[in-house]
Amino acid sequence: MRYAEPIDRLIKAFTRLPGIGEKSATRLALFVLNSGRDYATELASSVITVKDKVSLCPVCMTFSDSNPCAICSDAGRDQAVVCVVSDYKDMMALEAMGGYRGAYHILHGSLAPLKGVGPDDLKIKELIRRLGQGGIKEVILATGFDAEGSVTAMYVAGLVKPFGVIVTRIASGVPAGSFVEYMDGATLGSAMEGRRAF
Amino acid sequence: MRYAEPIDRLIKAFTRLPGIGEKSATRLALFVLNSGRDYATELASSVITVKDKVSLCPVCMTFSDSNPCAICSDAGRDQAVVCVVSDYKDMMALEAMGGYRGAYHILHGSLAPLKGVGPDDLKIKELIRRLGQGGIKEVILATGFDAEGSVTAMYVAGLVKPFGVIVTRIASGVPAGSFVEYMDGATLGSAMEGRRAF
Numbered sequence: 001m002r003y004a005e006p007i008d009r010l011i012k013a014f015t016r017l018p019g020i021g022e023k024s025a026t027r028l029a030l031f032v033l034n035s036g037r038d039y040a041t042e043l044a045s046s047v048i049t050v051k052d053k054v055s056l057c058p059v060c061m062t063f064s065d066s067n068p069c070a071i072c073s074d075a076g077r078d079q080a081v082v083c084v085v086s087d088y089k090d091m092m093a094l095e096a097m098g099g100y101r102g103a104y105h106i107l108h109g110s111l112a113p114l115k116g117v118g119p120d121d122l123k124i125k126e127l128i129r130r131l132g133q134g135g136i137k138e139v140i141l142a143t144g145f146d147a148e149g150s151v152t153a154m155y156v157a158g159l160v161k162p163f164g165v166i167v168t169r170i171a172s173g174v175p176a177g178s179f180v181e182y183m184d185g186a187t188l189g190s191a192m193e194g195r196r197a198f
Numbered sequence: 199m200r201y202a203e204p205i206d207r208l209i210k211a212f213t214r215l216p217g218i219g220e221k222s223a224t225r226l227a228l229f230v231l232n233s234g235r236d237y238a239t240e241l242a243s244s245v246i247t248v249k250d251k252v253s254l255c256p257v258c259m260t261f262s263d264s265n266p267c268a269i270c271s272d273a274g275r276d277q278a279v280v281c282v283v284s285d286y287k288d289m290m291a292l293e294a295m296g297g298y299r300g301a302y303h304i305l306h307g308s309l310a311p312l313k314g315v316g317p318d319d320l321k322i323k324e325l326i327r328r329l330g331q332g333g334i335k336e337v338i339l340a341t342g343f344d345a346e347g348s349v350t351a352m353y354v355a356g357l358v359k360p361f362g363v364i365v366t367r368i369a370s371g372v373p374a375g376s377f378v379e380y381m382d383g384a385t386l387g388s389a390m391e392g393r394r395a396f
Contacts, residue, residue, distance in 0.1 A: 003290065004251075006251040012244075019222065027217065028215050029248065030287065031215055033261055039214060040249045041246070044246045046211045047230055047241050051238045053202075063201075063205065064202050089224075
């Protein structure tokens with residue numbers, strides 16, 4: 001005997017979520033079963049609504065429920081500066097930081113030839129098209145400093161430079177609050193290389 | 199700036215699941231956002247279906263999509279033997295074991311006066327009603343050996359005994375595969391007390 005078929009089906013659906021194994025999925029399914037009908041309705045409806053209402057902003061490719069997104073349509077932000085990030089979560093982290101008042105471009109991934117992710121799998125064409133329309137003065141490359149993020153930054157820089165805009169890369173170095181003695185050589189190398197007048 | 203409203207709403211819905219904090223909920227919501235529409239539809243539909251199709255078996259109180267449940271309507275099982283468990287998951291663990299061929303009764307909780315869980319919050323009336331209808335010869339108490347499970351077993355035994363049925367309690371002792379030297383005193387005490395002719 002297994003769980004009743006509808007319970008099994010829900011467990012399977014939960015198992016497809018990242019980081020949710022069969023044991024966790026079972027716990028979640030039994031929680032739904034034990035919870036009020038209100039919660040089940042709210043969960044199902046919010047899953048559907050997120051697919052119905054949220055789509056990619058045609059300008060910067062971020063997830064948004066407006067077109068263009070709140071950032072691209074904000075006249076108070078400098079739309080001539082475009083910060084290129086790999087992921088929606090990177091953009092959210094930069095927004096949480098607070099100080100940045102320019103626009104974004106979300107690539108939705110990093111180049112990873114070994115995993116079969118090439119330029120056509122990222123929103124690179126969309127960035128090039130946006131540059132072709134003019135009005136952009138600076139492109140800030142804010143992909144990660146891991147191998148994939150670095151390669152992506154280099155690749156995008158190569159395509160962006162011909163447009164005659166300023167291309168910058170965010171700094172790599174010792175994180176705020178960290179001690180020099182605990183840093184690895186690569187980080188210290190970047191920090192030394194990127195040193196500035198004090 | 200926060201996540202778009204539909205994303206925020208989905209994050210909130212996921213946060214209510216057990217063991218899912220805000221970070222995990224965000225990861226799950228972005229997964230749904232990035233996944234195909236098929237998956238979102240399947241997840242939403244299985245959440246709703248589980249509430250629509252699954253209800254408590256009127257005989258044994260287990261979650262089931264048939265009435266009575268597959269176990270209660272199985273003529274190959276001994277319906278005169280009823281194993282009382284706290285939780286649906288306990289029943290599933292016993293079924294996974296395989297050897298048991300009797301019926302069940304799910305209490306949906308344990309007595310926990312300090313948490314305000316009294317007899318009326320459990321499916322105890324339903325067990326008593328079932329005993330009143332006759333045909334039951336043995337009640338096996340298979341609640342846990344923690345404080346709450348033990349109190350629950352004692353309480354249920356007190357109500358069941360007047361019906362003149364055999365009331366048994368599953369054994370407490372050293373788990374299969376375990377070493378005596380690592381066992382706590384309470385477990386060894388139970389094991390000694392429950393010793394049998396060999």
